[in-house]
Amino acid sequence: MVKRDFLKLLLPAVVAGEFYAPDTRGYKELSDAVTGCEESDGTISRADEAGLQNYIKSHTNLSRKDYLILVDDNDEPDWYNSSDLTKKKGKRPKKAPAVCSKADAVCDGTGELQNSYERYQFYPAPTKEDFATSKNYTAARESCQSLGDNWDLMIINTKREWTFLKEVMDDSCWDHEAWWIGFKEYDTVAPGQRGSLTTVFGKEPEWEPKWETDEPNDAQGVEECIRYRLGDFNDAPCSKYWSGVKRDEIGMGYVCEKHNYIESCEPVAVDSEFMENYSIHEPKNVGEGKSWDDARAFCQAKGANWDLAVPNTEAEFDKLVQATQCSWSRFWLGTKYTAYTDEVAVDYGLYYAVDGSDEAQIFRRWDKHTNWESPDPNNKPGVTECIRMRGDLMNDNDCSVSGKDKPHGWICELSEPEDPCEPTMSLVGDRYAILNTLGDSRNKRAACSAVGDGWGVYEDSSDYVTALLAANGYSGDKQPAAVCERAVPCANQDGATFTAVDEDDLKIIGLGNYNKASAKAACKNYGSGWNLAIINDEQESKEINRKLGGCYNYWIGMTHSESIVYDEVSSMIGFAPWAPINTQKICGSGCVTMRGGEYYSADCDAEIESAVVCEYTPPVENKKDEDCLPCKHNALIRPWHSIPGCSNPVDTCEESARLQIVDQWKIGNGQSRPVRYGFVGLIKIPQSVIDSKQQFSVLIRFSPKVNHGHFQLWNMNFWNFYNGGYEVLIHSKTWNTDLHDKTSIAFVAEGLNVNDIPELLFWRSHQRRHQCFQPSMHHGQRTGADQPKSAFELAIENHGGDISNVSRVRFNKKGKVIFKGARD
Known part of the structure; x- marks a missing residue:
């Protein structure tokens, strides 16, 4: 860039005279005009003085006058025509204003x-x-x-x-x-x-x-x-x-x-998808400005999870800048700043955000343009001010102001509901927790205690913890808000020598680096009947843990979906002593490891330093019913209590209907398609019932976790669906349509939202009284011939069908019957 030589500006300079009119009403005498100029430290202007004519034209109180008083070359005052600054000829005017010039002055500015x-x-x-x-x-x-x-x-x-x-x-x-x-x-x-x-x-x-x-x-x-x-x-x-x-x-x-951006920007189209979680409140649209507290109250009044917006990333802030559409207004954000220093433009202080974000999670772009003499942040040490945005920049200001001449707007944000499966910290392993923020806690001890039972501040140092911190992005001056340590139940054995167990039905081997597959293979090396241990109840858990030495991770044979534990044939196990870590809910799915008698979710494919618990189960001889599930196998299904006046189901497993799983499947990836489960079940009816040609009823009972599914049935009739649709009552057919194995009925369940296997109840007669299965019947109650028809029956009639021909039924989450079709 070529610049003018400014050195001459550092020397005193003569400033040209400045024009002015001391009394635009005018003077009657020329001598009075001379005096008027002198009294204001000036002289009457010369008619040919540079810039005079332009000055007169730009001031209508002079240009509209016919005559003015000026001086000639001899500095003698006279009457002049205002239009062309020539001397007036003839009779003198009664009155005319004088134009004066300030005496030339010497400018002593530095030019710096x-x-x-x-x-x-x-x-x-x-x-x-x-x-x-x-x-x-x-x-x-x-x-x-x-x-x-x-x-x-x-x-x-x-x-x-x-x-x-x-x-x-x-x-x-x-x-x-x-x-x-x-x-x-x-x-x-x-x-x-x-x-x-x-x-x-x-x-x-x-x-x-x-x-x-x-x-x-x-x-x-x-x-x-x-x-x-x-x-x-x-x-x-x-x-x-x-x-x-x-x-x-x-x-x-x-x-x-x-x-800066606000002076030159042009509005562009707003990202409508992004704005679903934000609302911009422009002062001119809401009629008034608000203080920070009032703006926050406004946002919170919008509903659950609404509050002032907190930009956590540059990308998010740029979207908010775009959404304000180049407005000159200031908009409150959901953050505050308390300075530690009185130096301006130095970002060194304590931050607060309404969403709990810590300093590292709050994006800032301070305004160093508007107030260039005292750029932001510029509040005094110890003084808390609230942060607002204007254009693409931020500044801090008194939280109580609402803007008298320039009202303050505000921006609201809808946060996602807190998901217990997305903790507010990075949990490493099963023993240490890295807290990115202390949240609402006042100190580290309180924050660590809030993680769960047995958690405290980690106050030691070790290469292992240093490596964990580095893996989570912390090293040198960058450190987390706190590191917490959990005292597991076996902490008193920490460091004790590992104890192997070698018994006829239990073997504990290790230590080594195992994943689920290699741990299972290690068990199977002992021969037929050996596998990873399945722990079914508290007593079995205590027996195994009593034999364990040291405080180690142990592979066991269960898997889990969220907090539900399953054995190897996908039967749910009611006993699940999950470690009380940072959430009350175990999220996702995976394998299970045990430490100190408590369960931890583990990546099935990840190798971890661990031991292995193996157990022996005697092989079962091949019998006709070897694949039938045991009665009462699903711990999540509530015990059955017959209502007074209603028939009791068969109470022995041997004389009841049994369920055999012929096939099972899982579809969907949880992203583009929801995960859904299904199975083909074979309902086995006692031979004595078939031989006696008795009518019978079967109640297929799923757990309350099932809220979506489709059901198909061929050699029995659907009678009704209870308790949201997932207790299914079916009746034997009046006419035998079976062509193969009259003691079995195929049953298909698909589209289930969870991997759930039902239990069966059996009656040696047709059960028709709806209130015996659901006293608060949503689909109508029937006590006899005059009993109203159920929603299931009405759905069939609406399709012109017959109950004996229905082969497929679907229920949605609200329990609504959706009739899918009938057999020809």
Whole structure:
């Protein structure tokens, strides 16, 4: 960039005289005019003085007068025609105003202030010798834009910025010059009454210029461009590159500024998907500004999980910037800042966020443009101020202000409900927790205690914990809010020697690096009947743990889906002593390891330092019912209690219907398709019932966790569905339609939301009384011939079907019967 030589500005400079009229009402005597000028430290202006004619034209209180008092070449006062500044001939006027000039003064400014801020560049009017280089408005803009991105003519947004401009002009002895500024004015209403005003970017300005008397006025025709001189503003033709009369060769200066986003931005389309979780509250749209507390209360009143917005990333903040649509308004955010230092523009203090985010999780982009003399953050040490945004920048301010002249807006954010499967910390292994934030706790001890029973602050040091911290992004000066340690039940054995167990039905082997498959293979190496141990109840768990030595991880044979534990044939196990870690709910699915008698979720494929618990189960001889599930195998199904007056089901497993699982499956990936389970079951009916040709009923009972599914049946009839649709009562057919194995009935369940295997209840007759299965019947109660029809029966009739022909039924989460089809 080529700059003008400013060295001459450091020397005292002579400032041209300033015109003024001490009394525009006029003087009757020439001597009174001389006295009036002298009393105001001036002299009557010469008729041929440079710039005088332009001054008169720009002041209607003079240009509208017929005559003025001026002096001639001999400094003698006389009466002059105001139109062409020639002496009046003939009779003297009764009265006329005088135009005075200030005595020439010596400017002693240093010229240094104009170079003190990088965001501004000043280009004063050229000398007479270089008058040809003076620029009109368009050329001045082009010169500014050539400085780089975001550069253009200066826009004055605040009184502070206007004061700064005046100070620079005074300090640099430029106050008498005219300067192009980045405003434009259109369609002047009348002298002194402006039309529409914009910045060079076409935006409505935030600050109103201080106009000269009777400005703007379009005195020279269309005057749309704005100039600054002596603290005030006037309009002028954009094509002019001179000030005053062109023949005087007084050029134009101009001021360039590197603008911030809010001054130059243009609104763009808002990301509608992003804005589903945010709301922008512009003061002009809501009718008033709000303090930080009132703005927060407004957001919280919108409903659960609504609060002031907290930008956690630059990408999120940029979306909010986009959503404010280039508004000049300030918007409260959900963060506060307490400074530790009185140094301005130094980000060193305590942060608070309404969503619990710590300092590292709060994105900041401080405003160093608007208040360039005291950039943000700039609050005093120990003083808490709230953070607001304007354009693409942030600043801190008194939380109690709502903005009298410039009301404050605010931005609300809908946070996702807290998911117990997404903890607020990084949990490493089963013994250490890394806390990114202390949350609502006042200190580390309270924060660690809040993790769960037995948790405390880790106050030791070890290479292992150092490695864990490094793996989670912490090292050197960057450390977490706290590291917590859990005292597991076997902590008193920590460091004890591992004890192997070698018994006829139990073997404990290790230590080594095992995953689930290699641990299972180690058990099977002992021969037929050996496998990873399945622990079915508390007594069995105590027996095994009593034999364990040391505080180690042990592979066992169960898997889990969330907090439900399953054995190897996917039967649920009611006993599940999960370690009380950071959530009350075990999330996802995986394998199970045990330590200190407590269960932990483990990646089945991950190798961990562990031991292995193996057990022996005698092989079962091949019998007809070897694949039938045991009665009462599903611990999640509530015990059956018959209602008084209703028939009891068969109470022995041997004489009841039994369930055999022929096949099972799982579909879906949990992302593009929901995970769904299904199976083909074979209901085995006692031979004696079939031989006696008795009618019978079977109640298929799923656990309450099932809330979605489809059912298909062929050789029995659906009778009704109870308790949300997942206790299914079926009846034997009046006519035998079986062509193969009359003691078995195929039953298909698919689309189940959980992997659940039902239990069966059996009656040696048709059970038709709905209230015996659900007293609060949602589908109608039947006590006899006059009993209303159930929703299931009504659904069949609506399809013109018959209950004996229905082969497939679906129920949704609300328990609504959806009739799918019938056999031909």
